């Protein structure tokens with residue numbers, strides 16, 4: 001399997017962590033790709049030229065982080081990424097994904113307007129992040145069992161992405177329970193080996 005990914009993308013990290021939690025880390029041919037540079041392999045795999053894109057051994061390309069998780073869960077159900085309480089996991093995952101989308105849209109918005117963070121649009125997206133943090137901090141997912149479930153994966157990816165992209169931002173609320181979860185998750189190779197970092201210079 002070939003996975004197109006970048007080291008900054010929270011969506012790609014969800015796919016990478018999910019693949020690792022399912023035990024596929026060694027079966028992945030990782031294709032480090034800047035999606036903004038229109039890599040031809042990525043474009044062939046995903047017409048939207050976005051990471052992640054996973055090309056199966058059959059040649060069939062899969063895109064969209066949560067659809068890659070859906071494929072994994074369908075084809076390789078054990079260990080489950082939905083844990084013991086699937087509906088709660090899906091509900092919390094939705095909260096985290098909304099905030100990841102909000103954060104990513106600010107980062108993309110900076111390409112068009114460096115002052116986007118302080119714009120009405122940026123503040124609306126910041127509110128999404130703050131609201132999601134408060135919701136998740138009040139009732140955080142727990143890391144236990146055979147594998148991290150999707151709620152843990154999405155929440156930790158969110159926390160680490162916000163710390164990476166908005167370090168020290170004064171509008172961020174304190175999230176000690178989520179920080180503790182992210183710190184605990186780093187004890188697993190799936191998370192520690194995929195921490196967000198700037199893309200290497202080419």
Ligand SMILES: N[C@@H](CCC(=O)N[C@@H](CS)C(=O)NCC(=O)O)C(=O)O
Pocket residue numbers: 008009010011012035036048049050051052063064065066104
């Ligand atoms: N909904 C998609 C979002 C993927 C996405 O937006 N990836 C970004 C990187 S964080 C990307 O490749 N952007 C390039 C572009 O928008 O052209 C998913 O869940 O996989």
